Amino acid sequence: MFVSGFTIVRNAEKYDYPVVASINSLLPLCDEVVVLIGNSDDETVQLIQNIASPKIKIHHSIWDDSLRAGGQVLAVETDKAKALVASHSDWCIYLQADEVIPETSYAAIVSAMKANIADTKVEGLLFNYVHFFGSYDYIATSRDFYRHEIRIIRNNPLIHSYQDAQGFRKNNQKLLVKPIDGFIYHYGWVRHPQMMSKKIKHFHQLWHSDNWIQEQKQIQESFDYNAIDSLSLFTGMHPEVMQSRIDAKNWQFTPQLKNRKIGIRKKILYLIERLTGYRVGEYKNYKLIHENASSNR
Numbered sequence: 435m436f437v438s439g440f441t442i443v444r445n446a447e448k449y450d451y452p453v454v455a456s457i458n459s460l461l462p463l464c465d466e467v468v469v470l471i472g473n474s475d476d477e478t479v480q481l482i483q484n485i486a487s488p489k490i491k492i493h494h495s496i497w498d499d500s501l502r503a504g505g506q507v508l509a510v511e512t513d514k515a516k517a518l519v520a521s522h523s524d525w526c527i528y529l530q531a532d533e534v535i536p537e538t539s540y541a542a543i544v545s546a547m548k549a550n551i552a553d554t555k556v557e558g559l560l561f562n563y564v565h566f567f568g569s570y571d572y573i574a575t576s577r578d579f580y581r582h583e584i585r586i587i588r589n590n591p592l593i594h595s596y597q598d599a600q601g602f603r604k605n606n607q608k609l610l611v612k613p614i615d616g617f618i619y620h621y622g623w624v625r626h627p628q629m630m631s632k633k634i635k636h637f638h639q640l641w642h643s644d645n646w647i648q649e650q651k652q653i654q655e656s657f658d659y660n661a662i663d664s665l666s667l668f669t670g671m672h673p674e675v676m677q678s679r680i681d682a683k684n685w686q687f688t689p690q691l692k693n694r695k696i697g698i699r700k701k702i703l704y705l706i707e708r709l710t711g712y713r714v715g716e717y718k719n720y721k722l723i724h725e726n727a728s729s730n731r
Contacts, residue, residue: 435551438519438589439464442511442599443531444472444497446481449633450625453531454481455675460529461487463543470515472497493518505598512595523589524551525559530599532622533585536673539616546614547586557593557609558602559586560720561616567623568659569687570672570680574623576664577703577713584611584720585618601719608721619673626685630657660690664704 439460446453460467469482470493482492495514501507512528519526525547529535535543543559550556560582567574584601587593587609596603603609625633634657672680696704707713 435525435548436520436523437464437525437527437547438523439467439527439529440470440512440515440519441467441529441531442470442472442495442508442515443478443482445474445476446478446531447476448474448478450629451531452534452621452676452679453478454485455673455679456529456531456534457482457485457490458675459535459537459673460527461489462537462540463527463535464489465523466491466520468493468515468518470495470511470518472511491518508599509595509597512599516593516595517591519589521589525586526589527586528602529585529618530622532620534619534621534673534676536617536619536671538671542615543586546612546616550612554588555610556612556723557588557590557604558584558611558720559616560611560613560722561585561618562613563618563620564668565620565623566668567662567665568689570621570624570676570684571668572665572687572689573668574662574664575666576662577700577707578662580717581713582613582718582720583618584609596719603719608719610723611720612723619676621676625657626683627657627659630659659687662689663696663700665689 439457441453441457441460443451443453457467457469467487467489468491471479471482473494473496479492482490493515495511497507497511499507501510516526516528527543546559550559561584563579563581563583565574565579566572580600587602590604593602593604593609595601623630703714
């Protein structure tokens with residue numbers, strides 16, 4: 435079994451992406467890791483070059499900054515990176531620059547790839563997500579954050595990155611996937627509040643016009659981490675590859691959520707989820723393999 439990892443990154447240092455930890459979490463699972471670096475005005479190239487592994491294959495790209503509708507440029511660049519993996523690769527593991535695979539998930543991931551390698555109807559493997567928010571001590575449990583997404587796909591040229599590169603589709607149809615007992619730790623919402631505002635503004639530049647951005651009053655100099663309706667204290671362990679970053683960059687964050695006004699409908703939805711584990715109206719950019727493959731396609 436040959437496994438390729440792939441990722442895209444641009445201005446990682448400027449916007450404080452934990453891309454080094456992200457790539458280091460991929461290396462033990464992969465035979466190669468393709469890193470497609472976009473045109474950057476910081477030290478991103480040096481960051482990647484300093485990762486000591488012969489598995490890493492660095493490529494370069496110029497982003498088309500005119501592709502703003504729906505974050506399209508992110509999917510275009512992700513597809514470019516996927517096209518660079520070895521042609522004989524069986525599975526491809528994709529990570530975004532702020533996503534990290536904890537080492538506690540390695541055994542389950544390898545087992546799932548081996549168990550499904552001959553079952554060609556399985557087009558991808560579905561991960562559980564943990565979204566850290568505000569600091570490394572809290573996770574978002576809000577309905578606004580997705581709980582599952584595809585991060586392992588077949589090396590099939592018909593499979594493409596979808597919309598803003600959150601997931602994948604094949605011929606614009608949802609992939610047939612199997613859920614696995616593996617996790618992705620997402621650190622995209624953990625930065626100093628001032629750095630977070632800087633990153634949010636940059637992110638909007640991938641989606642909207644400059645005039646739209648200038649009109650948004652909510653893009654402040656310091657990001658308000660209390661603008662969320664549900665958080666939980668994280669009681670687990672962070673991946674080893676993240677520990678030095680956490681030691682250097684964690685900060686005091688005390689959520690102020692008690693006075694948040696939540697509508698009755700949302701309160702009922704949260705109650706249902708808390709009691710049953712079922713999330714009403716959950717967005718699913720995939721089709722579980724045991725479901726009827728002809729529905730919702």
